[in-house]
Amino acid sequence: SQQGEEDPQALSIQEGENATMNCSYKTSINNLQWYRQNSGRGLVHLILIRSNEREKHSGRLRVTLDTSKKSSSLLITASRAADTASYFCATKNSGNTPLVFGKGTRLSVIA
């Protein structure tokens, strides 16, 4: 079953701009993770945020989590053409359950 919903489904921005992607989910979670996938390739793990965390940074990435609204956002600052990819959020309910992926956002960064 799929519980994450990302918006927007597609986002096109100019290089140097910031990109914000949102993810909503339905049930309580243990953690939420963001992945990147280049076209036709495997997943690259970007960042994990636990349910008791509100914000996390990693390089140009900033992730927020609002468990009361069951939502998360991924911000990529100063985007580059190489950031062009699909971005997925994935939630984990407990230690033994598999990751459930959202529908993803296709980001295009135009040079």
Add this chain to the structure above:
Amino acid sequence: GAVVSQHPSWVICKSGTSVKIECRSLDFQATTMFWYRQFPKQSLMLMATSNEGSKATYEQGVEKDKFLINHASLTLSTLTVTSAHPEDSSFYICSARARGGGRGTDTQYFGPGTRLTVL
């Protein structure tokens, strides 16, 4: 560390044939492996969960007789698509969760995927 490999990376087969995809955890023991399927421009959908030495648990709508999963060891799981048809063409991705200990049990490590094209 924590590398998951898949073989083959891509395969083209004729309709009606069976295809086996291997998923290996290279440097850790995986008590649980997951198989996902991804259609073009869509997200990953969980197909099944397999635990070493026991039968796989399939998600609703996934035919267990069509997608045979074997998790015979702590480092290898296989997915066999039996009597493949064009609608089975997809990107299949496995994921392995490490056995308890230093690697932790929260993390799923993903393979690079196998692209199956059924003619």
